Amino acid sequence: MTTYRISPSILSADFAKLGAEISDVLAAGADWIHFDVMDNHYVPNLTFGPMILEAIKPYAGSALMDVHLMVEPVDSLISSFAAAGANMITFHPEASRHVDRSLSLIKGAGCKAGLVLNPATPLSVLGHVMDKLDMILLMSVNPGFGGQSFISETLNKIKLVRARIDAHVAAGGQPILLEVDGGVKVDNIAEIAAAGADTFVAGSAIFNAPDYKTVIDNMRAELAT
Numbered sequence: 001m002t003t004y005r006i007s008p009s010i011l012s013a014d015f016a017k018l019g020a021e022i023s024d025v026l027a028a029g030a031d032w033i034h035f036d037v038m039d040n041h042y043v044p045n046l047t048f049g050p051m052i053l054e055a056i057k058p059y060a061g062s063a064l065m066d067v068h069l070m071v072e073p074v075d076s077l078i079s080s081f082a083a084a085g086a087n088m089i090t091f092h093p094e095a096s097r098h099v100d101r102s103l104s105l106i107k108g109a110g111c112k113a114g115l116v117l118n119p120a121t122p123l124s125v126l127g128h129v130m131d132k133l134d135m136i137l138l139m140s141v142n143p144g145f146g147g148q149s150f151i152s153e154t155l156n157k158i159k160l161v162r163a164r165i166d167a168h169v170a171a172g173g174q175p176i177l178l179e180v181d182g183g184v185k186v187d188n189i190a191e192i193a194a195a196g197a198d199t200f201v202a203g204s205a206i207f208n209a210p211d212y213k214t215v216i217d218n219m220r221a222e223l224a225t
């Protein structure tokens with residue numbers, strides 16, 4: 001039986017009360033906190049950095065801090081995000097000159113490491129680094145903004161990555177989580193899970209709703225069907 005994780009993206013939270021938003025969404029049943037770092041260079045938007053992560057970390061308790069770096073370059077920021085409280089750090093291979101080195105830096109800083117694939121990023125980027133991955137994050141929108149619509153072609157890509165992970169594990173490799181990010185809602189989470197995802201980022205679906213617990217409960221009910 002698959003264990004599913006829901007990782008709300010605080011990109012859609014009320015930034016004026018970020019600590020309370022994190023406490024509330026965890027009390028509502030979220031598993032992780034998804035922290036979207038945008039640099040107005042790799043993506044055309046600007047969010048927050050390690051100082052904000054450090055400030056909100058106490059509100060997350062023991063919940064895993066899932067840091068999604070949409071920055072270029074990557075390596076120079078890894079140690080400060082690790083020191084600020086990141087537990088998982090993912091980055092886009094297009095933004096790193098040396099992907100294997102970036103993965104090693106993340107692991108060396110004591111964090112779990114993952115690669116993020118945009119809708120048009122080929123799966124060939126996974127070659128030769130599968131042994132170093134704790135997670136593969138598939139973008140189901142183009143990165144940069146919350147509130148976009150799920151790109152349905154991603155479903156087939158999820159199936160391909162699921163098959164790749166399963167083959168890797170069957171050959172004696174370590175487990176690798178498969179997270180999907182962008183446009184995840186109550187009404188599509190079941191088919192995203194059926195395609196092979198086990199970890200779900202949801203920003204606007206949760207934070208734009210009046211009651212976070214209702215949304216998360218409804219997502220879990222969909223995952224149980």
Ligand code: DX5
Pocket residue numbers: 009011012034036068141142143144145146147148181182183184201202203204205
């Ligand atoms: C987009 C971010 C996502 C985004 C998801 O670049 O990586 O995490 O916040 O937001 P929703 O769930 O609203 O699509």
Ligand code: ZN
Pocket residue numbers: 009034035036068181201
């Ligand atoms: Zn994200």
